Amino acid sequence: MIETDARLIGAAIIGIALSVILVIRGRLHPFVALLCGAFAVGLLSGMPIADTAKAVQKGVGDILGGTGLVVALGLALGAMLQLSDGAGGLARAALRASGVAGAPFAALAAGLVIGLPLFFETGLVLMLPIVVTAAAALPVKGKGDEAKLSLMLCAIAGLGVVHALVPPHPGPLLAVDALHANLARTIGYGLLVGVPTAIIAGPLLSKFTARGVRIAPPVLAAARLDVPEPGVGRALIVILMPVVLIAGGQAEALLPKPVAASFAWASVASNPVLALLIACLAALPLLFGRRLFDRSVQEAVWSEAMAPAGTILLAIGAGGALKQVLVQAGISDLLARLASHGALSPLLVAWLLAAAIRLSIGSATVATITAAGIMPALVVSSGVSPEWTVLAIGAGSVFFSHVNDPGFWLVKSYLGTDMAGTFRTWSLLETAISVVGLVLILIASHFL
Numbered sequence: 414m415i416e417t418d419a420r421l422i423g424a425a426i427i428g429i430a431l432s433v434i435l436v437i438r439g440r441l442h443p444f445v446a447l448l449c450g451a452f453a454v455g456l457l458s459g460m461p462i463a464d465t466a467k468a469v470q471k472g473v474g475d476i477l478g479g480t481g482l483v484v485a486l487g488l489a490l491g492a493m494l495q496l497s498d499g500a501g502g503l504a505r506a507a508l509r510a511s512g513v514a515g516a517p518f519a520a521l522a523a524g525l526v527i528g529l530p531l532f533f534e535t536g537l538v539l540m541l542p543i544v545v546t547a548a549a550a551l552p553v554k555g556k557g558d559e560a561k562l563s564l565m566l567c568a569i570a571g572l573g574v575v576h577a578l579v580p581p582h583p584g585p586l587l588a589v590d591a592l593h594a595n596l597a598r599t600i601g602y603g604l605l606v607g608v609p610t611a612i613i614a615g616p617l618l619s620k621f622t623a624r625g626v627r628i629a630p631p632v633l634a635a636a637r638l639d640v641p642e643p644g645v646g647r648a649l650i651v652i653l654m655p656v657v658l659i660a661g662g663q664a665e666a667l668l669p670k671p672v673a674a675s676f677a678w679a680s681v682a683s684n685p686v687l688a689l690l691i692a693c694l695a696a697l698p699l700l701f702g703r704r705l706f707d708r709s710v711q712e713a714v715w716s717e718a719m720a721p722a723g724t725i726l727l728a729i730g731a732g733g734a735l736k737q738v739l740v741q742a743g744i745s746d747l748l749a750r751l752a753s754h755g756a757l758s759p760l761l762v763a764w765l766l767a768a769a770i771r772l773s774i775g776s777a778t779v780a781t782i783t784a785a786g787i788m789p790a791l792v793v794s795s796g797v798s799p800e801w802t803v804l805a806i807g808a809g810s811v812f813f814s815h816v817n818d819p820g821f822w823l824v825k826s827y828l829g830t831d832m833a834g835t836f837r838t839w840s841l842l843e844t845a846i847s848v849v850g851l852v853l854i855l856i857a858s859h860f861l
Contacts, residue, residue, distance in 0.1 A: 418747050421744060422744075424742065425739055429454075431449060432816050435450070436816065443732075447732055447734065454735065458743070460742055468737045469737065470734075472730075473731065476819055481726050483685050487534075487535060489693050490655075493696045494700070496717060497640055502642055502643065502644070503546075507523075507547055517563060517619070520565075520568040521567040521611055521615045523543075524536070524574075527571075537572060545827070559625075562619070563623040566619040566623060569839070573811060577807040577850060579607050584778055584781050585603065587785065588784075589803055591786060592788060594802070602857070610845075619842075626838060643701075658683060658691060658692070660683075730819075735775065739773055760801055760851075760854060760858060762788075765809065766783075767780045767808075771809065771810050775819070776818070777810040780810040798858060808850035811843045811847050812843065812847040813844045814839060814840050
């Protein structure tokens, strides 16, 4: 058993390291490098080549069937906001309201609010086109890239914190159900820990991590069609529509059962894919008015949205392949066994377990589900608060995003950073959310 476990750990380390080396040193596209890493893990762990190939296909299919559709529809919505200058209008209004000095905190607040009901990828593709436009409009001198990147990182910090710590975001909500935690109390604790964590990981940390990092033009380049600019109100309706639709589905879980039955219809449109599709269809008349049926408008919207989609979808699909091979090889089961025999604080065990799965598999959702699945017995036997355990798992689930995380490639594409810059900014941001969140959880759990 020990030899088998050691072989599996070695296979995971070598496969991930191979992917990193092929991208950084070999200059291969992440799609090819991640597929090579996935097959290396399968072969070195003892999986038959046929089973490894099936795992690769399943991993790609699972990612593209869910996240892939979200990315494509989010790119379309972002393209419409760009081409109509709806995003520009929102950005200018936000800057007028907050000023240059307050822009990072305005971006952070927007990420916290908009990210609440959304999967991270959904919030990212909705938020960053607006933030990119706002960043480009910043009246800075000399340190243009640094100021723009810092603003984008603040928005991502808001999204990342609710992704890890605050229900009704889908990730923490899964752990709430698994551990039978009190939802309202978990939300309160999550906000108590999440707000200071977001401030530290966003506006404060970005002052250091953004220094000297160069950024390329973003995936959604600032393009503009010759159409009347929509009002800020219309642009806000477009950007908030999928948020409201998805939040409507979460309302059912927050209300008492007799009342929730009246809102069951809202869950139909709360699927992120359907919510984004409805928003895209509504955005055409709201943003383009009578010009929505012009061939030039339609061609510009869909070419602007789909041109970058191939590169992004291939990269995140290959990340899903590597994740699936690691799961099928047994790394999740191994880590769960190792964590269940420790003598550490239950909250620290929950964090370590989720962080280890996150590092090896890449998916925060898989890390949350796996850790929450083995923690109930430990929660009962130790008497630790299930609400704080949910948050500890959430904090661990976002530890150090790297090449096996599809979100790593999505963020890299939107920020316009190179590999080293993405590690320095995004990976450190996620690590800060994870570590600062854990420290605050351990402190607060002694008093509440």
